[in-house]
Each structure stands twice: as C-alpha cells, then as structure tokens.
Amino acid sequence: MADMAAEEQTLQGEQLNGQIQSPADLRMAVASEGVRPAGAPIIEVEGLTRHYGKLEAVKGISFEVYPGEIFGFLGPNGAGKSTTINMLCTLLRPTAGRARIAGYDLVTQRNKVRESIGLIFQDPSLDDRLTADENLRFHATVYGLPAAVSKQRREELLKMVDLYDRRDQLVRTFSGGMKRRLEIARGLLHYPRVLFLDEPTIGLDPQTRLHLWSYILNLRQQKQITMFLTTHYMDEAEYCDRIAIIDHGKIVALDTPSRLKDMVGGDVIRLRTSDNAVAAQQIKEHFGVEPRENKGELVFEIAGGEELVPRIVEKVTARIASISVRRPTLDDVFIKLTGREIRDEEADARELMRGFMRSRRWGRR
Amino acid sequence: MATTVVTPQPVRMEQSLTPINGPFRRNLNTIVIIWYREVLRFVRDWIRIITSLAQPLMFLFIFGSGLSSSLNVVGSQANLPPGTPTLDFRTFLFPGVLSMTVLFTSIFSAISIVWDREFGFLREMLVAPISRTSLVLGKALGGSTIAMLQGTIMLIFAPLVGVNLSVGLVVKLMLEMLLLAFSLTSLGIVIASRMKSMEGFQMIMQFFLMPMFFLSGALFPLRNLPGWLAFLTKINPVTYGVDPLRQAVLRALNLPQFVLDALGLGVKVFDTTLSTSVELLIVAILGLIFIVWGALAFNKQD
Numbered sequence: 001m002a003d004m005a006a007e008e009q010t011l012q013g014e015q016l017n018g019q020i021q022s023p024a025d026l027r028m029a030v031a032s033e034g035v036r037p038a039g040a041p042i043i044e045v046e047g048l049t050r051h052y053g054k055l056e057a058v059k060g061i062s063f064e065v066y067p068g069e070i071f072g073f074l075g076p077n078g079a080g081k082s083t084t085i086n087m088l089c090t091l092l093r094p095t096a097g098r099a100r101i102a103g104y105d106l107v108t109q110r111n112k113v114r115e116s117i118g119l120i121f122q123d124p125s126l127d128d129r130l131t132a133d134e135n136l137r138f139h140a141t142v143y144g145l146p147a148a149v150s151k152q153r154r155e156e157l158l159k160m161v162d163l164y165d166r167r168d169q170l171v172r173t174f175s176g177g178m179k180r181r182l183e184i185a186r187g188l189l190h191y192p193r194v195l196f197l198d199e200p201t202i203g204l205d206p207q208t209r210l211h212l213w214s215y216i217l218n219l220r221q222q223k224q225i226t227m228f229l230t231t232h233y234m235d236e237a238e239y240c241d242r243i244a245i246i247d248h249g250k251i252v253a254l255d256t257p258s259r260l261k262d263m264v265g266g267d268v269i270r271l272r273t274s275d276n277a278v279a280a281q282q283i284k285e286h287f288g289v290e291p292r293e294n295k296g297e298l299v300f301e302i303a304g305g306e307e308l309v310p311r312i313v314e315k316v317t318a319r320i321a322s323i324s325v326r327r328p329t330l331d332d333v334f335i336k337l338t339g340r341e342i343r344d345e346e347a348d349a350r351e352l353m354r355g356f357m358r359s360r361r362w363g364r365r
Numbered sequence: 366m367a368t369t370v371v372t373p374q375p376v377r378m379e380q381s382l383t384p385i386n387g388p389f390r391r392n393l394n395t396i397v398i399i400w401y402r403e404v405l406r407f408v409r410d411w412i413r414i415i416t417s418l419a420q421p422l423m424f425l426f427i428f429g430s431g432l433s434s435s436l437n438v439v440g441s442q443a444n445l446p447p448g449t450p451t452l453d454f455r456t457f458l459f460p461g462v463l464s465m466t467v468l469f470t471s472i473f474s475a476i477s478i479v480w481d482r483e484f485g486f487l488r489e490m491l492v493a494p495i496s497r498t499s500l501v502l503g504k505a506l507g508g509s510t511i512a513m514l515q516g517t518i519m520l521i522f523a524p525l526v527g528v529n530l531s532v533g534l535v536v537k538l539m540l541e542m543l544l545l546a547f548s549l550t551s552l553g554i555v556i557a558s559r560m561k562s563m564e565g566f567q568m569i570m571q572f573f574l575m576p577m578f579f580l581s582g583a584l585f586p587l588r589n590l591p592g593w594l595a596f597l598t599k600i601n602p603v604t605y606g607v608d609p610l611r612q613a614v615l616r617a618l619n620l621p622q623f624v625l626d627a628l629g630l631g632v633k634v635f636d637t638t639l640s641t642s643v644e645l646l647i648v649a650i651l652g653l654i655f656i657v658w659g660a661l662a663f664n665k666q667d
C-alpha cells in the first residue's frame with residue numbers, strides 16, 4: 001500500500017489533468033465546475049523542509065496546486081501542517097527546498113508573494129477592541145488599497161459574509177463563527193490569488209463549521225480563488241478537490257478524496273466476537289484478508305462488504321457479538337497508511353485545550 | 366475507461382486591474398495606521414486608563430503623604446529662618462510619579478507586541494507586503510503617544526500636591542514625557558523582540574521594570590548615595606528623564622536657590638552636573654539606538 005501511495009504521488013498533476021475515472025469523480029467534476037487541475041500550477045513546492053532545532057517538522061515535501069483548486073492538507077496534530085502553511089506565506093524561513101507562489105519565489109520575491117496571498121490563521125488574529133470595519137480598513141491600508149477601492153471592497157465583502165449590519169460593532173461582541181467569517185472577509189480584501197486557511201473551523205461547533213464551509217465553497221464558485229487549507233477533521237477534507245495526507249512531516253498520499261478512499265480496498269467491516277484469535281484465523285482462511293485488532297474489535301477491509309456479511313457469520317465459529325459494515329472514510333485511509341488513527345486521545349485533549357483558550361480569548365458565545 | 370472532460374480555465378479575480386499604492390505610500394500609511402490603532406484602543410479603554418492611575422496615585426498620596434509627615438525634605442532643618450517656603454515631599458515626588466506612569470505604560474504597550482504577534486493583529490501585519498520597520502516605528506510612536514497621554518492625565522492631580530501648572534509648563538512636561546516615552550517604548554520593543562511568549566513577563570517586571578523605577582531618582586534625591594547605587598542610577602535611562610521633569614516642576618515654584626540645591630537636581634556624571642538639555646539629548650540618543658536595534662531585531666525572519 002505504501003508503494004502504491006508513492007506511485008500515486010508521483011503521478012499527481014499530469015495524471016489528474018482532466019481525467020475522470022469513477023462516478024464519484026464525475027460528481028466532483030460537475031460540482032466544482034472548472035476547478036480540476038488545469039494550466040500551470042499556482043503553487044509549486046519542491047523539497048520544502050523546516051527544522052526547529054533538532055526537530056525536523058517538515059521533511060522535504062513536494063506538491064503542486066492548480067488555479068481554482070481547493071487543496072487540503074490533512075493530518076494529525078503536530079504533523080507539520082501549520083509549519084508548512086507558515087513557510088508558504090513567508091512567516092517562516094524554510095530550512096531547505098523551494099517554492100513558487102503565483103510564479104514568485106518564496107524567498108527571493110517575498111513581497112510579491114505577500115501581495116498575492118491571503119491568510120486565515122489557525123489562531124484568531126483580529127483586534128477585538130476595534131470594530132469589524134476598522135479591522136478591514138487597517139488591512140486595506142496595509143495592502144495599499146486606495147481609499148475608494150477600500151471602501152467599495154469592504155462593503156462587498158462584509159455583505160458577502162453577512163456582517164454588513166454589524167460593521168460598526170466591536171469585534172469582541174462577535175461569536176466565534178462571526179469572527180471567523182470576518183477573518184475570511186479580511187483575507188480576501190486585497191483580492192489574493194491564493195487564500196491560505198489554517199484549520200479554518202477549529203474550535204467551532206458543528207453547525208457553525210457547516211455554515212462556514214458553505215461560505216468557502218460559495219467563494220470558490222464566485223471568485224474562482226485557489227484555496228490551500230489544513231485540517232485534521234476528516235469530514236472537512238471531503239470538501240477538497242485534492243488532499244495531501246501528511247504525517248510526521250511527510251506527505252504519505254496525495255489524491256482526490258474518492259480515489260484515496262478507493263485505496264482502502266473496499267468496505268470496512270468491524271467484528272466483535274467471543275474469541276477474536278479464532279475468528280481472525282477463520283477470516284484469513286476464507287476471505288484472504290488479515291484483520292487487525294483494535295480496541296477489542298477485529299477490523300478489515302473487503303470489497304462488497306454488505307453481501308459478505310451472511311458468509312462471515314456462517315464461517316466464523318466464535319460467537320459474534322456485533323458486526324458492522326460501512327463505506328471507507330479518510331480516517332481509514334490514514335489508518336491504512338500509517339497504522340494509527342488521525343485523532344488520537346492526545347490530540348483530542350490538546351484540541352479541547354485549544355478550543356478552551358480560543359473561547360476565552362474570543363469570548364465565544 | 367477514462368473520460369476526458371474539457372476544463373474551463375478559471376476566471377482570475379481582477380487583481381491586476383486595481384492600482385495599489387506604491388511601497389512608500391503603503392509603508393507611510395502603515396506607520397500612521399499602527400499609531401492610530403494604538404491611540405484608538407487607548408481612548409476606548411477608559412477602564413484601563415482609570416485603573417492605571419491607581420498605582421501612581423498610591424505612590425503619590427499614600428507613600429508620599431506617609432513619608433512627608435515623617436521627614437520634611439528641607440523645611441524641617443532647624444537652622445532655617447522663619448518664613449522660608451517649605452517644600453512638600455509630594456511636590457518633589459510628583460515628577461517621579463509622572464515618569465513612573467510613562468515608564469510602565471511605555472513598557473507594557475511595547476510588550477503587548479509579544480501577545481499581538483502570537484495571537485493577534487500583528488501576526489496578520491507580519492505577512493503583509495510592508496516593511497517591518499514601519500510596524501516597529503508605528504508601534505513606537507503609538508506606544509509613546511499613549512504613555513504621554515497617560516502621564517498628562519496625571520497632571521490633573523498636580524494642584525493637590527502644590528505644583529503650579531501653567532500652559533507653558535504643561536506643554537514642556539508633555540514634550541519631555543513624550544521623548545522619555547519614545548525611548549522607553551523603543552527599549553520595550555527590543556525586549557519584546559527577544560521574548561518568545563508572555564511567560565517571561567513576570568521576570569521582566571521583577572528584574573527590569575521595578576529596578577528601573579527605583580533606581581531612577583523618582584522616589585528620592587540622587588545625592589550622597591553609596592558608589593554602587595550611584596553607578597546603577599547613572600546607567601539607567603529613566604534617570605535622565607526624571608530629572609528634567611523634576612527641574613521643570615520645581616523651578617516653576619520660585620523656591621530659594623538653597624532649597625533647590627538641597628534636592629540634588631541635575632544628574633552628576635564625572636563631577637559635572639548635566640544640564641537638562643544634555644539629559645534630554647541622552648534620552649533622545651538612547652531612543653534612537655533602541656529603535657534601530659528594535660527594527661533590526663524585528664526584520665530578522667526566523
């Protein structure tokens with residue numbers, strides 16, 4: 001499987017150019033009109049590396065993003081997502097490697113890169129003692145928009161994120177979702193060609209997350225803007241045109257969500273029995289797959305899972321307490337590639353902490 | 366098996382159509398806007414303005430009143446002819462409390478950069494197509510403006526401690542406070558550039574800010590001090606800001622010369638008493654050094 005991932009990775013780009021290989025792809029192609037990889041890449045990354053002292057946070061990653069794409073970086077906490085995004089937006093100097101954004105070199109043409117990109121940070125970066133409009137106005141000034149242009153765009157974007165009515169209120173009175181929307185409006189104010197979003201929905205409740213995503217998808221439709229985002233939410237990665245799965249600073253797979261899921265090799269079956277050792281042995285014998293044991297359950301992937309359930313029940317002599325079949329998710333892809341779940345308990349605890357900090361800082365309601 | 370679809374070329378946002386301001390204009394506007402933000406935040410946060418008055422007022426009215434009843438700086442000397450105007454210790458203390466206000470407001474404002482850089486507004490500015498020198502300059506000007514304003518608010522209490530305010534004196538004090546504030550904010554920026562997080566804040570408070578305050582002559586005349594203490598007061602930038610403020614306040618009171626002499630006005634370096642203009646020049650030069658240092662530190666990308 002690891003070999004396959006490597007092969008997939010080398011094939012990305014040219015191979016994806018305008019090809020449709022499954023109904024799922026077709027659905028995507030239609031849904032995201034005209035945003036399949038096309039033309040020259042707008043982000044080119046080659047061997048990008050970053051060390052923090054002895055720690056190698058990003059280990060020589062390479063990929064390309066095409067104009068109009070929503071490109072996602074999916075990986076657990078500490079995988080190196082933020083480090084990558086901070087390098088691409090010129091906040092961190094790469095230890096090694098090269099990258100071009102909108103044709104400009106990341107290191108030698110830093111100011112040109114900065115003019116071409118917009119950024120939404122993982123942590124809030126609004127001034128909550130200023131009003132919504134003031135936050136935008138300051139941004140416009142710094143990006144050199146003439147007063148008239150600034151005024152017209154502020155109005156346009158505040159309307160787009162439904163905050164026009166609250167433009168003169170202090171940001172500290174806003175909810176977490178409103179603040180995030182304002183940050184998106186701000187990131188777009190100077191009409192960047194690429195918008196970077198680092199965990200855009202972290203710490204938000206599911207409803208707000210969904211709402212925010214409808215903005216992001218709409219935006220792509222309206223502005224044809226290229227988006228590079230990171231997330232460790234599996235379901236969010238599904239919205240992306242292509243995903244790079246990153247673990248321990250390396251890209252372990254890169255493809256469309258549906259094709260990544262195809263890598264799992266069928267449906268995921270979970271089985272709880274009175275004697276897992278015996279059951280595992282019998283499954284291997286009759287179906288040719290070796291189940292893993294995870295938290296007292298046997299887990300394995302097999303094509304056409306639903307039809308196979310009766311036969312599994314028949315062949316396994318150990319008493320079956322429960323059995324479930326489901327379509328593979330990106331989490332399964334991650335397990336397949338790394339042997340771990342993306343959201344381990346430690347990550348959950350850290351995220352909880354971050355959400356807590358965030359709500360304190362933001363006064364989330 | 367594979368079907369080929371025609372991919373429409375994405376429409377670009379009409380970015381190149383709008384002319385944006387050139388780098389010079391942009392950086393100039395940035396300095397103004399950072400300064401403006403600082404002032405705006407100050408003016409809006411009146412709770413902070415009130416609470417920051419607490420500490421200097423305690424020094425002035427609790428520490429000052431307590432001390433002035435047990436020792437009268439000059440007036441208690443037995444050999445004075447009757448009728449000699451005496452000097453309230455709180456009058457002496459007042460310029461010291463002004464510089465304390467300026468010192469604390471300047472350094473706090475500068476150190477807020479650390480917070481701002483990690484979680485706030487500044488982080489966003491750091492990826493903007495502008496020079497970091499503009500950010501540092503805007504911050505230094507903004508921080509010094511609010512420190513000066515905070516000091517100016519303290520002037521309300523001047524009449525209560527026997528300080529005679531005139532328009533000329535107020536303007537003079539404001540300008541001197543602004544200069545001191547600029548130096549100290551710039552120093553604060555240098556400190557902030559070396560801080561990774563707000564965790565070091567307590568340490569800065571204990572080992573930097575408090576000593577700078579106590580060793581500045583804000584609370585007692587810098588006269589007849591033991592050598593080591595005298596040395597420490599002379600390498601303290603705040604010292605050169607306190608004395609001009611004090612001279613401005615005390616000289617406006619028409620006190621007899623021997624009273625002024627007893628107060629140890631004028632910082633003595635190598636047996637020469639510096640004039641206030643030389644002291645202010647020292648403050649200005651230090652400010653210049655700090656701001657350049659701060660700008661260089663912030664321009665280093667990591």
Ligand SMILES: Nc1ncnc2c1ncn2[C@@H]1O[C@H](COP(=O)(O)OP(=O)(O)O)[C@@H](O)[C@H]1O
Pocket residue numbers: 052055057075076077078079080081082083084
């Ligand atoms: N400023 C830093 N100094 C030292 N180590 C860091 C720093 N920032 C991140 N790291 C480390 O680098 C690794 C990648 O972090 P990060 O890019 O933030 O991951 P992610 O965004 O995927 O959660 C982690 O192990 C993290 O602890």
Ligand SMILES: [Mg+2]
Pocket residue numbers: 078081082083122198199
């Ligand atoms: Mg991160």
